[in-house]
Amino acid sequence: MNYAERIRSLREDNDLTQSQIARLLQVGQRTYCDYELGNTRIPVDSLIILARYYNVSMDYICGLTRNKGEFPK
Numbered sequence: 001m002n003y004a005e006r007i008r009s010l011r012e013d014n015d016l017t018q019s020q021i022a023r024l025l026q027v028g029q030r031t032y033c034d035y036e037l038g039n040t041r042i043p044v045d046s047l048i049i050l051a052r053y054y055n056v057s058m059d060y061i062c063g064l065t066r067n068k069g070e071f072p073k
Helices: 001-012 019-025 029-038 044-054
Strands: none
Touching: 001 019, 001 029, 019 029, 019 044, 029 044
16 A cells, blocks of 8 residues: 555545645645546655644554554653
8 A cells, every 4th residue: 555545544434535735734625636646646745734633643644554553752
């Protein structure tokens, strides 16, 4: 699973909309949609925000492991 699939899965598992996550990242809904579709690369700082928000490791959010882990405190 790549990061685009992973961020979509995390959002859906938490019953959130693209608009809600776009607001969190301070981007437009269309931009966030492009992140999920893999049309636009998501900036690293946005990945960190998402990992912290979902309390998962960066390895998990980037699709490098199936183990969610926790975001470092």
